[in-house]
Amino acid sequence: MLRIKGLTKRYRTGDLALKGIDIEVPDGQVMALIGPSGAGKSTVIRCINRLVEPTAGTITLNDTEIVGLRSGELRRMRRRMGMIFQEYALVERLSVMENVLSGRLGYVGFWQSFMRKFPQSDIDEAFRLLARVGLDHMADKRADELSGGQRQRVGICRALIQNPELLLVDEPTASLDPKTSRQIMRLIKELCGERKLAAIINIHDVMLAQMFAERIVGLKLGEIVYDGPPDKLTPAVLTQIYGEEDWASTIRKADDDAEPVDEIAPATPAETPVIERARLAGLT
Amino acid sequence: MSGAIVTSKKVWQRHDRKTQLAVWAAWLFGTAVFVYCFQLISERTIWAFVWDAPAQAADLGARMVPPAWSYIHYLWRPIWDTLNIATLGTIISIVIAVPIAYCAARNTTPSVAFVRPVALFIIVASRSINSLIWALMLVTIVGPGVFAGIIAIGLRSIGFVAKLLYEAIEEIDESQVEAVRSTGASAAQTTVYGIVPQVMPAFAGITVFRWDINIRESTVLGLVGAGGIGLELNAAITQLYWTQVSLMLLVIIGTVILSEWVSAKVRHAII
Amino acid sequence: MSLALPAHRTWKKPPAIKRAWLRWTLIVGAAIYLSLALGTTHVNWSRVWEGLPRGMQFVTAFLPPDFTSRWTEIVEGIAETLWMTVAATVVGIALSVPVGIGAARNIAPLPVYYFCRSVLAVSRSFQEIILAIFFVKLFGFGPFAGFVTLSFATIGFYGKLLAEDIEDMDPSQAEAVRATGAGWLQWLNYGVQPQVMPRMIGLGLYRLDINFRESAVVGIVGGGGIGATLDTAFNRYEFDSAAAIILIIIAIVMAVEYSSGYLRRWVQ
Ligand SMILES: Nc1ncnc2c1ncn2[C@@H]1O[C@H](COP(=O)(O)OP(=O)(O)OP(=O)(O)O)[C@@H](O)[C@H]1O
Ligand SMILES: [Mg+2]
Numbered sequence: 025m026l027r028i029k030g031l032t033k034r035y036r037t038g039d040l041a042l043k044g045i046d047i048e049v050p051d052g053q054v055m056a057l058i059g060p061s062g063a064g065k066s067t068v069i070r071c072i073n074r075l076v077e078p079t080a081g082t083i084t085l086n087d088t089e090i091v092g093l094r095s096g097e098l099r100r101m102r103r104r105m106g107m108i109f110q111e112y113a114l115v116e117r118l119s120v121m122e123n124v125l126s127g128r129l130g131y132v133g134f135w136q137s138f139m140r141k142f143p144q145s146d147i148d149e150a151f152r153l154l155a156r157v158g159l160d161h162m163a164d165k166r167a168d169e170l171s172g173g174q175r176q177r178v179g180i181c182r183a184l185i186q187n188p189e190l191l192l193v194d195e196p197t198a199s200l201d202p203k204t205s206r207q208i209m210r211l212i213k214e215l216c217g218e219r220k221l222a223a224i225i226n227i228h229d230v231m232l233a234q235m236f237a238e239r240i241v242g243l244k245l246g247e248i249v250y251d252g253p254p255d256k257l258t259p260a261v262l263t264q265i266y267g268e269e270d271w272a273s274t275i276r277k278a279d280d281d282a283e284p285v286d287e288i289a290p291a292t293p294a295e296t297p298v299i300e301r302a303r304l305a306g307l308t
Numbered sequence: 309m310s311g312a313i314v315t316s317k318k319v320w321q322r323h324d325r326k327t328q329l330a331v332w333a334a335w336l337f338g339t340a341v342f343v344y345c346f347q348l349i350s351e352r353t354i355w356a357f358v359w360d361a362p363a364q365a366a367d368l369g370a371r372m373v374p375p376a377w378s379y380i381h382y383l384w385r386p387i388w389d390t391l392n393i394a395t396l397g398t399i400i401s402i403v404i405a406v407p408i409a410y411c412a413a414r415n416t417t418p419s420v421a422f423v424r425p426v427a428l429f430i431i432v433a434s435r436s437i438n439s440l441i442w443a444l445m446l447v448t449i450v451g452p453g454v455f456a457g458i459i460a461i462g463l464r465s466i467g468f469v470a471k472l473l474y475e476a477i478e479e480i481d482e483s484q485v486e487a488v489r490s491t492g493a494s495a496a497q498t499t500v501y502g503i504v505p506q507v508m509p510a511f512a513g514i515t516v517f518r519w520d521i522n523i524r525e526s527t528v529l530g531l532v533g534a535g536g537i538g539l540e541l542n543a544a545i546t547q548l549y550w551t552q553v554s555l556m557l558l559v560i561i562g563t564v565i566l567s568e569w570v571s572a573k574v575r576h577a578i579i
Numbered sequence: 580m581s582l583a584l585p586a587h588r589t590w591k592k593p594p595a596i597k598r599a600w601l602r603w604t605l606i607v608g609a610a611i612y613l614s615l616a617l618g619t620t621h622v623n624w625s626r627v628w629e630g631l632p633r634g635m636q637f638v639t640a641f642l643p644p645d646f647t648s649r650w651t652e653i654v655e656g657i658a659e660t661l662w663m664t665v666a667a668t669v670v671g672i673a674l675s676v677p678v679g680i681g682a683a684r685n686i687a688p689l690p691v692y693y694f695c696r697s698v699l700a701v702s703r704s705f706q707e708i709i710l711a712i713f714f715v716k717l718f719g720f721g722p723f724a725g726f727v728t729l730s731f732a733t734i735g736f737y738g739k740l741l742a743e744d745i746e747d748m749d750p751s752q753a754e755a756v757r758a759t760g761a762g763w764l765q766w767l768n769y770g771v772q773p774q775v776m777p778r779m780i781g782l783g784l785y786r787l788d789i790n791f792r793e794s795a796v797v798g799i800v801g802g803g804g805i806g807a808t809l810d811t812a813f814n815r816y817e818f819d820s821a822a823a824i825i826l827i828i829i830a831i832v833m834a835v836e837y838s839s840g841y842l843r844r845w846v847q
Pocket of ligand 1: 035036037039040041059060061062063064065066067068
């Protein structure tokens with residue numbers, strides 16, 4: 025359970041990015057955060073992880089207060105939250121495996137990580153996750169040799185190997201083509217379902233948000249202007265969030281939910297993982 | 309643009325008169341400064357020597373051929389020393405320059421107000437003093453020999469390596485570092501996983517580049533007593549053994565060309 | 580999840596150099612070289628030990644450095660160095676323009692090209708100091724030798740960069756000027772010069788900077804300037820004067836670097 029109360033952020037430049045917002049995200053809920061550019065979506069996520077310092081307000085994750093933690097406690101807190109970034113933010117000159125394992129840095133000591141001697145259980149978990157997203161045969165490739173969709177899946181693995189209680193996802197699909205975008209969103213949703221993970225997903229694509237999130241929060245100029253289920257997102261609400269526009273074609277129609285035929289990584293493993301992998305590799 | 313200049317000269321002249329005037333003034337000023345400087349130099353010059361120089365040069369040239377090839381046996385050791393001065397000096401400079409660069413880069417320095425200026429001052433001081441001057445100092449302090457040369461090369465290279473390295477550190481992609489930090493990594497881990505991989509290619513390139521420069525520089529350190537082939541060269545010149553001098557010049561050219569080739573190869577392999 | 584994968588797949592970071600024999604050759608080679616290099620480097624530790632107090636003396640000489648007792652020599656040395664720098668930069672650049680043009684493959688005929696390229700190669704392969712020794716032999720002690728040295732070194736640096744710049748220029752612009760019926764010099768002036776000028780001015784200022792640093796050392800072998808003053812100070816163990824000179828050199832280098840950076844921005 026994530027509780028945000030009165031979260032306010034004023035940047036050193038004077039921008040008041042968040043004006044005292046309150047959000048509660050129960051365990052297992054996938055929440056989409058939408059809003060125009062500059063609304064403060066990234067700021068919310070980065071405040072939760074304390075990559076930026078909140079100016080005021082409280083954030084509690086499962087009864088631990090995040091604001092005001094000292095550095096050691098903050099590190100332990102951060103490893104309970106997995107983060108996924110818009111431009112993937114993989115360390116490009118490290119291999120896929122090293123990128124995934126870097127999600128365990130909060131758990132291992134410096135020398136262990138320096139010598140790349142991670143516990144076997146971490147390595148098993150890394151291979152399991154990579155297999156889950158169809159990339160285990162690419163473990164020793166360098167991250168900058170991957171396509172955008174593949175990189176984002178590595179980013180997802182890096183977040184999940186932290187064994188987090190909360191996923192913070194900042195525009196996961198902004199640099200991807202429409203089809204890959206759906207695959208990535210579906211993957212995130214499935215993984216959250218499997219692990220009963222709460223997630224906050226910043227996203228610009230309203231249709232995708234409606235398709236994959238159970239709850240939508242609309243942010244505008246640092247204030248929450250909508251908080252409710254996806255199907256209550258009417259043109260009037262969108263106008264309130266984004267401003268005047270013809271919204272009719274943006275909003276998802278009921279029959280648009282048909283699953284595409286070439287589906288990504290089903291939750292249940294196939295009998296022949298080799299074929300499965302080859303197929304997945306071809307997708308991106 | 310150039311076509312316009314040719315075809316519409318009048319417009320261009322009127323349009324640019326102010327700049328044109330400034331350019332002419334700069335030329336005039338520059339010429340005056342140059343003439344003045346040259347005058348001062350010429351006052352301290354014995355022009356008879358200068359007019360005699362071509363004859364002297366011809367004479368010197370004649371004395372230099374053929375190079376004393378057999379003397380090469382006495383040069384292997386100095387060449388080896390020269391190579392060691394450059395290589396060991398480069399290694400020392402790297403060991404010291406890396407933490408200095410870390411302190412000088414805006415995004416990694418522990419303190420912008422206190423540590424960074426100190427690091428920047430060390431960089432400037434090391435860079436502005438030529439390795440020959442460093443060698444001069446060190447020879448009076450630790451005595452003549454290879455050791456002084458190694459330290460001199462090391463001290464001179466610190467500034468160079470640290471400057472290029474800290475500029476590379478300032479240019480890294482901050483989002484990758486942030487992603488590593490967001491996993492709960494400590495500061496040291498964030499450095500190793502987020503920063504080091506990004507600056508590694510630049511670092512390797514800088515090192516090889518500096519090594520190449522150091523080979524050139526270490527050939528002359530012997531002139532002030534800091535070991536290497538320069539020592540032999542100095543001795544040969546003072547004793548007027550010109551055929552040995554020409555041999556050593558050839559050896560130096562050979563070493564420099566070889567090191568240039570090696571560093572080009574290595575840099576190519578890295579990038 | 581039980582995928583049909585081995586239960587424990589180990590993972591090790593793949594080595595940076597894939598071929599094992601190459602990797603080991605490099606590692607063993609480096610180790611052998613280092614031990615040989617360290618083993619054959621004779622360090623007279625007792626002499627170093629003796630020198631340490633002198634080193635301390637030198638460090639303490641910086642606080643405070645002695646500007647006064649050798650002030651006239653210092654001023655004279657600095658002035659000489661500055662004239663040398665300016666004159667050598669001007670003459671060096673003036674001479675490197677024809678050489679650089681001659682060394683540009685796209686506008687020079689082949690014999691001229693080879694001749695100019697070899698001039699550049701000779702000038703670049705010798706350290707300034709080695710050149711200075713010979714010029715001192717030829718022209719006698721004093722700033723003239725230093726001036727010739729730096730001019731010659733400037734030709735190598737500037738001529739090469741100019742030649743490369745001309746080779747990289749946009750041929751269509753130059754052709755457009757030639758199409759107007761311009762003569763060869765006019766063509767250079769209108770078609771080539773505007774393209775290479777901005778960068779070359781910047782490089783000229785940069786070379787001024789380098790020449791100043793180098794002129795501080797040609798004095799050590801008799802080429803005049805502050806280097807000679809510094810050498811004398813060291814030989815007399817006048818560390819506090821030497822410290823003063825070094826501080827002045829650092830200050831001037833910083834000033835030149837800063838102002839040349841500023842000028843470069845102003846020119847472009
Ligand atoms: N590092 C910063 N320093 C100063 N102001 C910032 C900083 N980061 C963001 N802001 C400001 O805070 C406000 C909210 O920015 P934020 O990045 O959270 O918006 P966003 O909703 O994520 O936008 P987008 O959809 O474009 O990513 C903006 O006005 C922005 O200018
Ligand atoms: Mg954002």
